[in-house]
Structure formats: structure tokens, C-alpha cells
Amino acid sequence: MEKIVITGMGTVNPLGLSVAESWQAAVNGVSGVGPITQFDATEYLVKIACEARNFNPENYMDAREARR
Numbered sequence: 001m002e003k004i005v006i007t008g009m010g011t012v013n014p015l016g017l018s019v020a021e022s023w024q025a026a027v028n029g030v031s032g033v034g035p036i037t038q039f040d041a042t043e044y045l046v047k048i049a050c051e052a053r054n055f056n057p058e059n060y061m062d063a064r065e066a067r068r
Contacts, residue, residue, distance in 0.1 A: 012060075014050035 011018065014032025015025035025032075032050045041047050057066035 012052050012055055
């Protein structure tokens with residue numbers, strides 16, 4: 001059996017932007033589903049989504065890479 005090493009954990013999802021925040025929301029039964037807020041969805045049939053709110057990719061990578 002091959003050994004592995006976990007060097008870190010991270011997540012970005014509708015429940016939170018960190019492992020701790022996501023875990024706490026899951027334990028508390030918080031739903032990640034809500035109305036679409038990131039763009040105007042009036043012309044679409046679907047009005048709900050699981051958005052990663054307050055996510056700024058530049059907090060995790062340089063601006064050039066975030067634009068990709």
C-alpha cells in the first residue's frame with residue numbers, strides 16, 4: 001500500500017470559503033441553495049443556484065491567473 005501525506009485542506013462552495021466555515025454550516029443544517037445574485041437571471045427559467053458567495057479568486061491566486 002502506498003503512503004500519502006495530506007499537506008493542506010481547502011474548499012470553496014456554497015456553504016463557505018473555508019473548511020471550518022463549510023463544516024460548521026453543514027453541521028448546522030444550512031442550505032447552500034438560494035436565489036441567483038451574481039447576475040440577472042430574469043430571462044432564465046431557473047432562478048436558484050448554489051453560488052459561492054463573496055468568493056474573490058484574487059485572494060487565492062494572482063490577478064492574471066484569476067482572469068483565466
